Amino acid sequence: xxxxxxxxxxxxxxxxxxxxxxxxxxxxxxxxxxxxxxxxxxxxxxxxxxxxxxxxxxxxxxxxxxxxxxxxxxxxxxxxxxxxxxxxxxxxxxxxxxxxxxxxxxxxxxxxxxxxxxxxxxxxxxxxxxxxxxxxxxxxxxxxxxxxxxxxxxxxxxxxxxxxxxxxxxxxxxxxxxxxxxxxxxxxxxxxxxxxxxxxxxxxxxxxxxxxxxxxxxxxx
Numbered sequence: 222x223x224x225x226x227x228x229x230x231x232x233x234x235x236x237x238x239x240x241x242x243x244x245x246x247x248x249x250x251x252x253x254x255x256x257x258x259x260x261x262x263x264x265x266x267x268x269x270x271x272x273x274x275x276x277x278x279x280x281x282x283x284x285x286x287x288x289x290x291x292x293x294x295x296x297x298x299x300x301x302x303x304x305x306x307x308x309x310x311x312x313x314x315x316x317x318x319x320x321x322x323x324x325x326x327x328x329x330x331x332x333x334x335x336x337x338x339x340x341x342x343x344x345x346x347x348x349x350x351x352x353x354x355x356x357x358x359x360x361x362x363x364x365x366x367x368x369x370x371x372x373x374x375x376x377x378x379x380x381x382x383x384x385x386x387x388x389x390x391x392x393x394x395x396x397x398x399x400x401x402x403x404x405x406x407x408x409x410x411x412x413x414x415x416x417x418x419x420x421x422x423x424x425x426x427x428x429x430x431x432x433x434x435x436x437x438x439x440x441x442x
Contacts, residue, residue, distance in 0.1 A: 243285070254282060254422045254425060257286060257288070258288065258411065258415055260289050260290070260411070261406045261411070262405050264287055264289065264344070264347065264398060265347070266280050266290065266292045266394070267348050267358060268295075268349040269350030269351075269354040270294055273294045278393075279419065286414070286415060297362060300362075301364075304367060306342060307343065308346065308371050309348075309371070310348075310373075310397060310398070311355075311372075312372045343405070345401060345405065347394060349394045371401060373400050374404055393419075395419050399419070
């Protein structure tokens with residue numbers, strides 16, 4: 222488990238002290254859920270601003286767990302100098318086919334075959350937000366549409382019981398990334414701690430729902 226972090230004051234007049242690590246009110250602090258994982262494939266999380274304020278989101282926890290990860294928040298992201306080696310964790314959708322083909326890339330692109338990525342080492346990109354907001358991120362950033370995509374191979378049922386999905390195939394960001402990293406690196410044992418983190422986080426949120434903290438101690442929505 223993660224070591225405790227001294228609280229920081231927050232809210233009007235210093236009320237509702239916040240955890241200095243996860244920035245959550247102490248009643249909803251999830252630092253004890255963190256499980257450290259040395260991920261072989263680097264991860265880049267592009268997070269919608271609305272999702273960054275969602276208390277039940279899993280991206281921040283995922284970012285604390287992984288050793289090779291970057292979390293960026295925004296709606297538009299500058300394209301990298303080269304997209305070689307970048308792969309987007311996102312399913313192919315019918316609406317994408319009708320859009321203009323992306324401009325040629327400055328370097329050869331890796332290809333996804335049978336859930337495995339060939340050629341150069343890759344960085345996996347994931348869009349963090351609701352399905353509607355992730356679609357918006359995709360089309361607000363044309364360079365993302367040019368990337369080869371990785372889809373999950375027959376994912377197991379979701380454990381994300383604290384938020385309603387719009388489709389059975391949808392998974393939380395932590396679940397989707399745990400599955401994708403396992404699929405890419407063919408190493409279930411390496412990423413097993415992420416499922417422990419997920420289960421602890423879900424249990425915490427369910428406990429908070431059953432026993433809400435007193436007024437002034439509750440977290441964001």
